[in-house]
Amino acid sequence: MNLFIDGASLMLLVLGLLFFLSGTIGLLRFPDVFTRLHALSKTDTLALGFISASLALQSGSLLLTLKLLLITLLVMVAGATSSSLIAGAAIARGVRPWQR
Amino acid sequence: MTDLYFYAALFLLANMLVGLARALRGPTMPDRMLSGELMGTTAVAVLLLLSVATDTEALIDVALIFALLSVLAVVTFVRRTWPEPGPPRGRRWP
Amino acid sequence: MPPLTSETLFTLTAVLLFGIGAHGLTQTRHALRRLLALNICISAIFLLLVASGKHGDTDPVPHAMVLTGIVVALSTTAVAISLIVRRNRHRRPPDGGLHW
């Protein structure tokens, strides 16, 4: 059982790291601000979710788990809203979306 | 296991610094803000990992503050630094 | 020569940071840049204070001093910002000129 939890935790951690990496690659490689937003905000939120899930599996204390959950939810809500704000501001100021 | 968390934190730090290239290259202001977003989220993750690796629970509070205050920067940017000229009039985005 | 530990490393970093700040303070023209350079100097001093004073267990006295210092730095920065904004107010072009 313990081995199973450790394994799951490790897998989640590695998944989180991979998602962070893919977010950075997207941020660097995509052609304009909207595509970069799309790459970054989703993957990073998910990656943070994976990492805090991995830590929560190991924590063993309720308060700690609740705090991890709160932080993840906060980043989720804040990330989503700030992405939409940035995109909206960019459109309103006349940044043209990339077209092939 | 704690060593592993430290390596993970190191990986995320390196990842975050690579992402800084976007802040340098731009080209538009929102691009640079995005780089800041990446650093904010990654710093939260680094703090969570370090908190477990060094067994300091207070670092979670620092992560909480980062998560809360990252919104402030974006909202100030959108409402004060780079505000829209007004409601879009007849401009339809394709 | 002292051994290369984290504290030594951060002490060295603090000195270099102060150098960057001082250089910026004398070599830039715009008041906001000078303010940023001054803030970098201040951070460098805080870092030096804590990093060089850390021997084994933590010492709360420099920590309290730095906490006080951060607040004072924030207050002076706020005053300086409003002075800079007021000085440059009449130079603002009428269209808003939001493109640095």
Place this chain on the structure above:
Amino acid sequence: MALVFDALLALAMLWLAWQGVHAQTLFQAVVSFMLFGLLIALAWVRLDATDIALAEAALGSGVTGALLFAALGQLPPEPIRARRRTRWHRRLLALAWGLVLLAPIALLLYGVLQLEGRGLGAEVNASLSQANIGSPVTAVLLNFRAIDTLLELVVMLSAVVVVWSLGATAPSPLPWLPAPSLPALTRLLFPVFLLTAGYLLWRGEHGPGGAFPAGAVLAAGFVLAILSGARAPAPDGHTGWRLLICLGPLAFAMVAGGVLLAGYVYFEYPPRVAGLLMIGIEIAAGISIGFMLTALFFAAERDHSSQV
């Protein structure tokens, strides 16, 4: 291993500091400076200074960054003349000056690294039981060196007074709200901000936390609310605002004077109520720091109650 992490962090800090001064545009410089603040908070964590990391994340990076962003919106673009490349002989002179200054700095650094102090940690921990409070840093701030903290509040208060007396520059821009998601976000997050501020105040008693981070979080909540369209009376000249802003320093000074009247030395808390007094001061200070920071943020704007 830890050293690799620290070295990477230090290099990034140096690079961002350089960018924060010499980046091509003002906006780039401000963004770099904010990210520098974020990294320096990580450096505080690495130096086991969690209290400072908390304050740096909240005040040094968060609130300062927001102030700088708000200022950028009111500044004209930087004139080209200011970015002119300097002449070669001035560069040479600067380099020579730098080398001359480097020698004493290197000497001082060598001296600092040789220092064999043991600090005051043992003394503080020994007298912690007299202070009736769990966290050593809070004990130093509110008990052993309480007058410093009182004066620190007064410094912030005078900053507010100075900024107010300079007068407003611009009407608050933007009557038009860009996205419907912003007020929704604020309605969702504002209680979280209040809750976190309260939690940090409570934490300050026995761990990292305290009035300053709590005040900064409170201020962030207020600023967010006003920026997303909540109506509030303009801080300048409003009696309620003035009272709330003065609350912290007043409570602090009254406690200090009160114990004097009760026959103790200035700032010597009576042992039986010391913990209670300090919690009271902490709460009052936290509230008024929150309002002071908000006032500093909106000081340059004429009135945001009629618009927004």
